[in-house]
Amino acid sequence: MATKKQRRRREKGKRHEYEYVWVDDEGHEIEVEEDAVPAHVTPTQRTNGRRSSKAAAAPARGGIQPPSWRRVLKRAAIFVPLMYVAITVLPGGDDLSTTGKVLLTLQWALILIPFMYLMEVVSYRVWKRRTEKSSARTAKR
Numbered sequence: 001m002a003t004k005k006q007r008r009r010r011e012k013g014k015r016h017e018y019e020y021v022w023v024d025d026e027g028h029e030i031e032v033e034e035d036a037v038p039a040h041v042t043p044t045q046r047t048n049g050r051r052s053s054k055a056a057a058a059p060a061r062g063g064i065q066p067p068s069w070r071r072v073l074k075r076a077a078i079f080v081p082l083m084y085v086a087i088t089v090l091p092g093g094d095d096l097s098t099t100g101k102v103l104l105t106l107q108w109a110l111i112l113i114p115f116m117y118l119m120e121v122v123s124y125r126v127w128k129r130r131t132e133k134s135s136a137r138t139a140k141r
Contacts, residue, residue, distance in 0.1 A: 064127040067120035080109045
């Protein structure tokens, strides 16, 4: 017998109107006509009537998203101020003026940002190669 929590979750899933969509390899949703939806489609392959860009962009479990400059710049927006604080607080930063500290931080950011993008590209390629190898192995069996 299902627990109370499991029953509530099932009931919640049955209360909503669902719209069937397919998600392509790039994470874009493609609408599907109702008669084209197979009977074995699970609720995780549906959306509840509204477009969710986060759900479409989220990778599969254990997956890695394709590299993007936007994501790299968001990370840089977090790390660049931290670099400035580190330059200010750590020894050796006392002899620099505020302008010098800002310029030094910007120089490091110009190195950091492309390096972060490069690391995303490399990790994505490695992950993609591994998943292709594992899918090829399962296809052989």
